[in-house]
Ligand SMILES: Nc1nc2c(c(=O)[nH]1)N(C=O)[C@@H](CNc1ccc(C(=O)N[C@@H](CCC(=O)O)C(=O)O)cc1)CN2
């Protein structure tokens with residue numbers, strides 16, 4: 001880990017790592033200082049090499065965390081699953097949420113269990129007596145394209161080629177399921193999976209780019225509609241929280257607002273602090 005930390009540290013100092021999401025960090029210097037053609041080509045080449053190196057570092061960190069997750073004692077994992085889900089179910093920000101996106105956990109991938117949360121969302125009315133609206137992921141193609149579709153029962157789900165449960169695009173009556181990107185009202189909460197997280201809001205996913213792509217599109221939609229941005233909360237076993245700065249950053253990474261681990265709710269952004277009771 002020390003070697004990995006050194007490598008990441010060295011790369012990040014060369015790349016002037018932002019502390020807030022900055023999707024333009026690689027290209028900004030080229031825009032500000034236009035260069036002769038050959039120099040620009042050379043810079044492009046260096047830029048791609050650096051990106052390749054960072055994606056390689058991401059792959060290494062993914063392998064390490066997957067190994068740690070596989071060697072986790074099943075009983076400890078089950079205790080942590082219960083602790084995380086109870087923290088969420090008891091949280092005022094969860095209780096008051098009206099529309100949310102959540103992932104359908106896959107135990108083979110050693111993801112934090114969401115079954116109790118989903119069950120609660122689909123069964124319980126909110127404080128105002130309303131039922132929450134739930135959207136869950138559906139992978140549409142390998143090109144980072146995932147949609148969040150509305151479901152009202154767990155029976156609405158079928159296993160995809162990756163063995164993750166997801167909704168069919170149409171419901172039992174043959175109607176298109178509501179896509180969160182086309183909904184009239186905003187989601188207030190997103191419960192996110194991932195492989196590694198830090199307390200500055202960095203998140204390392206499984207490498208598909210599905211969540212980063214979806215999140216930046218949804219944030220843009222919320223900006224256009226003048227909606228409040230949804231709270232991005234990731235669920236994490238203790239072993240998935242790594243030292244700040246260890247997670248390599250690439251330009252499309254979206255930062256999270258808060259983490260829930262077995263030791264509690266960890267607010268990161270001002271939005272996440274504000275909702276503390
Ligand atoms: N529960 C859940 N649903 C989700 C995601 C997720 O991370 N978790 N996704 C989030 O993007 C999307 C699906 N993306 C996925 C990406 C990779 C793998 C997967 O099985 N990866 C293997 C490695 C495969 C390989 O390297 O060839 C693994 O991680 O071990 C699964 C889902 C949408 N739905």
Ligand SMILES: Nc1ncnc2c1ncn2[C@@H]1O[C@H](COP(=O)(O)OP(=O)(O)OP(=O)(O)O)[C@@H](O)[C@H]1O
Pocket residue numbers: 051052055058144203204205206207208209210211212213250252253
């Ligand atoms: N060397 C590379 N150069 C450019 N793009 C790459 C490279 N390696 C992977 N990618 C792309 O980057 C995206 C993956 O991004 P990233 O590693 O940040 O995903 P992630 O955060 O782990 O996944 P997710 O967002 O689904 O949780 C994918 O679209 C992939 O095709």
